[in-house]
Amino acid sequence: MKRLAALLALAIAAAAALFYAGVYDISATDQHLAPTYWLLDTGMRRAVKQRAARITPPDLGQPGQSQRGLALYRRHCVQCHGAPGVAPEPFALGMTPAPANLVYTAREWPPAEVFWVVKEGIKMTGMPAWKYRMPDEDIWAVVSFMRELPRLSPEQYRARKTGREDPVEAGTASAGDAGRGRMAINQYTCVTCHEIPGIVGPNAPVGPPLKAAGTRGFIAGVLPNTPENMVRWLRHPQAVNPKSAMPDLGVTERDARDIAAYLSTLK
Amino acid sequence: MRLSALVLCIALAGCDGAKPVLEADPESGRLLLRQFGCGACHRISGVADAQGTVGPPLDGVRNRVYLAGVLPNSPDSMVRWIRAPEAFEPRTAMPNLGVSAEHARDMVAYLYTLR
Numbered sequence: 001m002k003r004l005a006a007l008l009a010l011a012i013a014a015a016a017a018l019f020y021a022g023v024y025d026i027s028a029t030d031q032h033l034a035p036t037y038w039l040l041d042t043g044m045r046r047a048v049k050q051r052a053a054r055i056t057p058p059d060l061g062q063p064g065q066s067q068r069g070l071a072l073y074r075r076h077c078v079q080c081h082g083a084p085g086v087a088p089e090p091f092a093l094g095m096t097p098a099p100a101n102l103v104y105t106a107r108e109w110p111p112a113e114v115f116w117v118v119k120e121g122i123k124m125t126g127m128p129a130w131k132y133r134m135p136d137e138d139i140w141a142v143v144s145f146m147r148e149l150p151r152l153s154p155e156q157y158r159a160r161k162t163g164r165e166d167p168v169e170a171g172t173a174s175a176g177d178a179g180r181g182r183m184a185i186n187q188y189t190c191v192t193c194h195e196i197p198g199i200v201g202p203n204a205p206v207g208p209p210l211k212a213a214g215t216r217g218f219i220a221g222v223l224p225n226t227p228e229n230m231v232r233w234l235r236h237p238q239a240v241n242p243k244s245a246m247p248d249l250g251v252t253e254r255d256a257r258d259i260a261a262y263l264s265t266l267k
Numbered sequence: 268m269r270l271s272a273l274v275l276c277i278a279l280a281g282c283d284g285a286k287p288v289l290e291a292d293p294e295s296g297r298l299l300l301r302q303f304g305c306g307a308c309h310r311i312s313g314v315a316d317a318q319g320t321v322g323p324p325l326d327g328v329r330n331r332v333y334l335a336g337v338l339p340n341s342p343d344s345m346v347r348w349i350r351a352p353e354a355f356e357p358r359t360a361m362p363n364l365g366v367s368a369e370h371a372r373d374m375v376a377y378l379y380t381l382r
Contacts, residue, residue, distance in 0.1 A: 193332075207333040208323035215306070217321030220360045221335045221352075241356065243337045 026097035042095075043123060048113050051120075055112040060144040069145025070160055072138055077102070080126070084100040085154025095126050106146040114143050130254060133185045168225060178265050181258030188249045188259070197266055220244060230260035287376040288342040289364040291369075296377030299370050308361070312381055322361060335359060342379060346371040 018024075032040070055081030073083070080092040092099050105114065118139050130139060152160070173229040182198060185191065191201035195209035216225050220241055223229040232239070234256040237246040253260070287293045296311055300306070306317025309343045310324040334340050334348050338355050347354070352361040366374070 082309070132375060139328065204332075205327060205330040207336060209327070212320060215320045216323070217319075221356060221361055237336075241336065241358075243356070245333045245336050261330045 009189070015048065027150070028094060031096070048116055052110070052113040052116040055115060057111045057115065058140055058141065060111060060143075060147060065141050065160065066145040066148055068131070068138070069141035072134070072142050075147055082158040084149065084152050086157070089164055097125055097145075101124065102146055103149050104219055105149045111143045111147065114146060115139055118142060130189060132184060132252075177258060178261040181255075181260070181262030184255040184259050186249075187263060188255070191261075193246075198262075210263060211266060213266045214222070215267055227257075227260050227264060230263065231256040288371045288379045289346070289371035289376055290330060291376035293373070293377040293380050296370075296373035296375065299366075299374050300377060303364050303370075303374075305374075312377070313377075316367060325378055326381045335361070342372075342375050345375045345378065349374060 028072075031037075044186040048137060078086055080095070081091045081102045083091075084103060087093075088099060097143075117127065118134075119129065119131050119136070121127050121131075134142075149157075184243075185196060185199055190210075191199045191203055193204055193206035195203040195205065195211060197211050213225075217234045219225050219229055220237070223233055224239060231253070234251050235253065236248055237244045238248055272343075274340075280302055284308050300314045300317065301313055305311060305325075306314050308319040308321035309317060310319060310326065311317035312326050334345060335352070335356050338344050338348055346368065349364075350366050350368065351363055352359045355361055
């Protein structure tokens with residue numbers, strides 16, 4: 001028993017040493033080891049199944065729904081996933097894991113699971129969450145269109161008309177508060193430029209750290225730190241300071257309020 | 268004097284024995300930061316009473332990419348910012364305190380030691 005424990009400890013130490021020595025190749029040009037791929041892929045499939053089980057799809061054959069889905073697909077999906085007879089953009093070809101061919105996905109995955117993945121995204125894959133960019137009806141519209149994908153020839157795909165050509169860029173919100181703001185902070189990738197307590201990520205010092213943001217006197221050195229001003233700043237930094245390096249991320253009013261609520265809790 | 272600077276370096280574990288930036292005097296900068304009242308608005312480790320929360324904390328400021336969100340950070344640009352903030356951002360809440368070039372260089376030398 002003692003020997004077994006020693007052996008286990010040794011194995012963990014060896015694994016830790018390999019891990020810390022940087023032996024595993026994280027480059028996108030080096031494919032995963034087959035067992036690693038299986039582990040990640042199976043884990044992902046299981047996780048999606050578990051979470052999508054609670055979702056009941058609405059009627060996916062509503063008039064105009066798949067046309068709207070096609071418009072959204074051309075605007076937001078085809079760049080990475082391609083379409084019948086359409087290759088993904090060059091940047092997407094360099095991704096690991098490679099973005100799935102959705103013609104196959106649409107045939108194999110139940111609508112609720114596709115919906116869940118589009119809405120929530122998948123960590124470390126490049127698949128973004130559309131939750132804060134598309135209302136649920138739009139995501140269902142995409143799912144509705146995807147159901148038709150496997151039956152479309154390249155020629156038919158090209159010829160399909162989209163109908164209304166004004167996909168919604170942002171919208172949707174459920175309950176609003178600091179807790180939701182914390183999730184929204186992740187979704188607008190604030191942590192790639194700011195150190196933010198409670199948010200796991202690069203916490204890079206591109207802009208000022210936001211620890212104690214709730215007690216800071218000024219925003220960007222120019223606006224008194226009030227909730228209204230924070231919303232103003234988060235939504236359109238250039239309207240406050242045209243020279244600011246902080247980009248306009250298309251933050252919705254609702255999301256900005258929630259983010260400001262979270263930031264104000266940081267003392 | 269040299270010993271105290273060394274002790275300071277080790278205490279802050281910030282300069283790793285490297286030469287101060289701008290070949291200025293970090294210890295003098297530390298005292299100047301207090302003299303100019305920088306701590307009324309900024310939190311600065313090693314500077315007495317520097318607990319202000321009006322502007323951003325200055326610990327680790329050497330790693331920050333932008334100053335005031337507009338000016339790419341370097342020792343030289345920090346000197347220019349300290350001396351005339353309004354030249355880069357007319358509406359900034361940071362006042363022009365009439366800091367001389369030499370004093371500003373010392374301040375920056377100290378701020379660049381902070382992790």
